[in-house]
Amino acid sequence: MTESATESGQVSRVALGEWLMLAAFIALGIFVYQQINGPLTAQGNASGDPVNNAALFPRLVANLILGLSALQLVQLLRRKVRLSAEFRYKATGDSAWRCLACFGMLLAYLFALPLAGFYPATAAFLLALVVLLKARPIWFAVLVAVLITFVVGYVFEELLRVVLPQGRLGLSF
Amino acid sequence: MLKTLIKTAAVAALIGPVAGAAFAADDYPSRNIEMMFPWGPGSAFAMAQIITNAMGDELGTNISVVSTPGAAGVKSFNTALEKPADGYTLIDGWVAPLVLQPLAGNTEFTHTDFTPLWSATRVPFAVVVRKDDERFPDYDAFIQYLKDNPGKARYSSGSIGNIPHMVLAKMMQTEGVYARNIPYPQDGDAFKDLRGGLLDFSFNDPITFQSNKDAFKTLVAFTNEKDVAAAYDENTPTLDDLGLDIGLTGLAPSGWNWFLVHKDTPEEIVATLNTAMEAALNRPEVQERLKAAGFLPTMYPPERYEEIVGPIGDQIAAAKDAITWEAEQLAK
Amino acid sequence: MFDILLAGLDSFQSWQVIGGVILGTVIGMVVGVLPGLGPLIGIILMLPVTFHMQPVAGMGMLMSIFVAGSCGGAISAIVLRIPGTPLAAATLLDGYPMARNGRAADAIGLAIASSALAGVLGGVVMILGAPALASVATNFGPPEYFALAITGLLSISVVSNESTIKGLMTGALGVLIAMVGSDPLSNAARFTFGTNALSGGINIVAIIVGLFALSEAAVQILEGGLRKKPEVQSVRVSLGSLWMALRHWKNLLRSSAIGVFFGALPGASGIIASFTAYAIARSRPLKGDAPYGEGAEGGVVATESANNAACGGAMIPTLALAIPGDAATAVLLGALLLLGLVPGPQMFALSGDAVGGIFLAFLVSNIVLFFVGMLMTPLFVRVLRVRKQYLVPVVLLLSIVGVYSVQSRVDDLWVMLVFGMLGFGLRRYGYPLAPIVIGLILGPIAEGSYRRTLLFSDNGPWFILERPIASTILAIDIIVLILTLTPSSLRQRAFTLFRKWRA
Structure with a gap:
């Protein structure tokens, strides 16, 4: 969180992320054109009558995005950007690391879910998450993780009758 | 508790694939x-x-x-x-x-x-028009109108390339006429625009027809059986009543x-x-x-699956070309 | 109206019916609050149960789920800043700031009271005017839908506060995301990279939960204070929120009217209604209310009354023409058929006791919603007192299981993860998320109706000018657009000039 806002809402230096977001939107606009001229043209759906012409509307939207990006570029050059209100605080490196680790765990959980099945994967995921978020003592964290897993499992399986992932390793409870 | 959990998990992981298959059929469904x-x-x-x-x-x-x-x-x-x-x-x-x-x-x-x-x-399909539409008193007048106005009439089969589209296109190809299919991803929107007067005709299903009886009338139901057509009403003609053979019989249309x-x-x-x-x-x-x-x-029953679905597949394979034919006529 | 309701009174007065309505309301609240689940899932889950109930009780329960589920999403939006259902995406704009200002209980009470009041109004319109309104709806063809979609898209500029450009960019992003998959008109594969996984499009629930819930989890962790016990005053059950809502009676009536109107058009939905109502309410703030975007009561009243009035509206084409506007009413229609009732104009004319009972159940479900909601409010506020270290994991898990249960696909969870990261990036740099929801919903309507308009037309888009309703709506849109784009000083000068000219 490097930038700081002046009274008028203008910033002294535009953050790198602002430029990256803008670049991503411009890339998106170009990507749409690439898709229209590539796969859609190859399928024969980039022209013709309104039924067949699946590129009619994407082209409009791509033009809109590119036009807005040009306006946004002017804003950035004039340093007329506002800081998002919810980020006007300094996050510590510690929190940032913790946040990243959480997303890593979510990633691991999504890999594990179809393999191990709902109950083992979820209990492990929750345990890792609460421990990472500083829940102590550990025995309490374990208790919470297992308890929540079973409560959520019960609610969704028995009351809402959802078929939760079973796992391919043959685990079942 | 976690230890037990892990132990159980480990044991289950080892014997699971073997035991799972053996137990599966016995206590199905568990x-x-x-x-x-x-x-x-x-x-x-x-x-x-x-x-x-x-x-x-x-x-x-x-x-x-x-x-x-x-x-x-x-x-x-x-x-x-x-x-x-x-x-x-x-x-x-x-x-x-x-x-x-x-x-x-x-x-x-x-x-x-x-x-x-x-x-x-x-679900048997049918062709419906507005009851008060004087252009279409019956099926023959309807076909004559399409002949006189090639490609001018607009209809909907819901989505493009679905079963109703195939059936309607095949019927029109058999009669040597064509019209413009306007796609609606939600069938209901098409029925609404038929009621509202934008569309000239449309496919329909028995229940929508029952609910819109005040405004709609059927021209033909795509079936050979009188009692199936009766799901619309008693006056709905079947393909046989009209002496029409569109190459789709039984369940196919x-x-x-x-x-x-x-x-x-x-x-x-x-x-x-x-x-x-x-x-x-x-x-x-x-x-x-x-x-x-x-x-x-x-x-x-399950035993008749191949005997019934196989021939339907052949009929559909032949009939779906009607959609291409319709597109070619419209492009002319 | 009264003869229908009187005829229905007998079949309504049974414990099974009243119990069904109460049970349905509680279930509706729960599925509404849980991220990912919504009224549709609630109705689907409970439909088999109704097979064993008498028709009025079964329909009563399902409609209560519809009504309460449409309101429940507001609670997670207010408490957790996660819209429990897409319908609540607009409620978040002022509901969450209200909670942040320490007025969580007021915000929830206001949301429930407005929902209930507007729900009753929507119900009355449904019973009185269904056949007439249904025939109005049939006059709305593709050109009119296109004009309305543009109206809805205009509300983006309002909901994105000062960053209008960024808001329009994310709105356009939403429109593009909705295009992934088979094009609904030509069936051509768009933006799928030739994969099977994308050919069916991206599940909208996974997108919305990812964008809001995952990014919120990240924001909460970044903020720190994981082990701190939040100080939230406990609240007692009170009926005061009813008066609070009634103070906004003009807003309530206007937003309800918008809700019924959009609800009655098949395909348009409560989401457009709530964003449009919000945009209009914002231009007419009530004296003494907080500024919009910072916890205005009017914002919550507008969005919640619009999306619950839309429930009654959505029943109109469903009951009068058997043309459901969305998936939830489509299942309600299926339920009606299974109970042996054939929808259509005759349904209202017959005024059979079952029909009357169903209408009565719809009205009563809104009243029950109010009381059940008031009783449950202290419970919801308690959620705010849970430490983040437990709240964040639980909300994450509920979001995951909720999204999974919609389509039973692990792929959807990956979608959620990707959109969670996207949502965080967008929020970090001040790109508003609400316009994405608007784009997702309105994009397909705008595209489909525009292309259909061209198909009906012999002279391109000018066909719209031959349609009086469509051209009027578009003309209003253009005036609104010009007004929002011109600086207020210029507007003021033009106005003085106009007055001078008249004098």
Whole structure:
């Protein structure tokens, strides 16, 4: 969180992320054109009558995005950007690391879910998450993780009758 | 507690794959079953629930119907095929993803890649126009109008390239006429625009027709059987009444579904499911409710799957060219 | 109206019916609050149960789920800043700031009271005017839908506060995301990279939960204070929120009218209604209310009354023409058929006791919603007192299981993860998320109706000018657009000039 806002809402230096977001939107606009001229043209759906012409509307939207990006570029050059209100605080490196680790765990959980099945994967995921978020003592964290897993499992399986992932390793409870 | 959990998990992981297969058939079903449904939730979804609810009763478990719409129904079939072939995933096999899409080359499966249970229901389609539309007093006048105004009339079959589109295009090709199909992803929007006067004619199903009787009238129902056409009303002519042969007979010109499971599902489990489904379909209240909603039970046993679906596939393969023909005429 | 309701009174007065309505309301609240689940899932899950109930009780329960589920999403939006259902995406704009200002209980009470009041109004319109309104709806063809979609898209500029450009960019992003998959008109594969997984499009629930819930989890962790016990005053059950809502009676009536109107058009939905109502309410703030975007009561009243009035509206084409506007009413239609009732104009004319009972159940479900909601409010506020270290994991888990249960696909969870990261990036740099929801919903309507308009037309888009309703709506849109784009000083000068000219 490097930038700081002046009274008028203008910033002294535009953050790198602002430029990256803008670049991503411009890339998106170009990507749409690439898709229209590539796969859609190859399928024969980039022209013709309104039924067949699946590129009619994407082209409009791509033009809109590119036009807005040009306006946004002017804003950035004039340093007329506002800081998002919810980020006007300094996050510590510690929190940032913790946040990243959480997303890593979510990633691991999504890999594990179809393999191990709902109950083992979820209990492990929750345990890792609460421990990472500083829940102590550990025995309490374990208790919470297992308890929540079973409560959520019960609610969704028995009351809402959802078929939760079973796992391919043959685990079942 | 965690230790026990891990121990149990480890033991289960070791013996699971072996034990799982051996135990599976014996205590089937030991948990909830799900059925993949290829369209968005609606009337057909409720009908699937009627049948699976009774089946679940017979089996002593719960069967939840999961709607996975997308890619003309193919997404739901693919989702089901990705799940283990253990009898805990059923497929509501509607004709479009089961027969039409494979013929169009949009799938990696064909109808022979599934083990059939019992057939479920059929929905006969019809051509409807506005009651007060003086251009179309009957079917012959309707065809004459299309002849006099080639490509000018606008109709809807719901989506492009679906079964109703194929049937209507085939009918028009047989008569040597064509019109412009306006696609509506939600069928209901098309019926609304027929009522509102934007469309000239449209396909229809029995229940929408019953609910719009004040405004709609049928020109033909795509069936050879008088009692099937009666799902609309007594005055609805069948193909035979009009002496019309469009190359689609029996179930072929209608929407129908057949319950299926993955091909590799163990035989005993398929047998259990079949017994349950037969009993479920034979319940009077199930029959009554399906009929009242315009979904007519077909009652074909699993053994007749190949004999019925095979020829339908051949008819559809021949008829779907009518859609291409229509596009060519319009492009002229 | 009264003869229908009187005829229905007999079949309504049974414990099974009243119990069904109460049970349905509680279930509706729960599925509404849980991220990912919504009224549709609630109705689907409970439909098999109704097979064993008498028709009025069964329909009563399902409609209560519809009504309460449409309101429940507001609670997670207010408490957790996660819209429990897409319908609540607009409620978040002022509901969450209200909670942040320490007025969580007021915000929830206001949301429930407005929902209930507007729900009753919507119900009355449904019973009185269904056949007439249904025939109005049939006059709305593709050109009119296109004009309305543009109206809805205009509300983006309002909901994105000062960053209008960024808001329009994310709105356009939403439109593009909705295009992934088979094109609904030509069936051509768009932006799928030739994969099967994308050919069916991207599940909208996974997108919305990812964008809001995952990014919120990240924001909460970044903020720190994981082990701190939040100090939230406990609240007692009170009926005061009813008066609080009635203070906004003009807003309530206007937003309800907008809700019924959009609800009655098949395909348009409560989401457009709530964003449009919000945009209009914002231009007419009530004296003494907080500024919009910073916890204005009027914002919550507008969005919640619009999306619950839309429930009654959505029943109109469903009951009168058997043409449901969305998936939830489509399943309700299926349920009606299974109970042996054939929808259509005759349904109102017959005024059979079952029909009357169903209407009565719809009205009563809104009243029950109010009381059940008031009783449950202290419970919801308690959620705010849970330490983040437990709240964040539980909300994450509920979001995951909720999204999974919609289509039973693990792929959807990956979608959720990707959109969670996207949502965080967008929020970090001040790109508003609400316009994405608007784009997702309105994009397909705008595209489909525009292309259909061209198909009906012999002279391109000018066909719209031949349609009086469509051209009027578009003309209003253009005036609004010009007014928002011109600086206020210029507007003031033009106004003085106009007055001079008149004098």
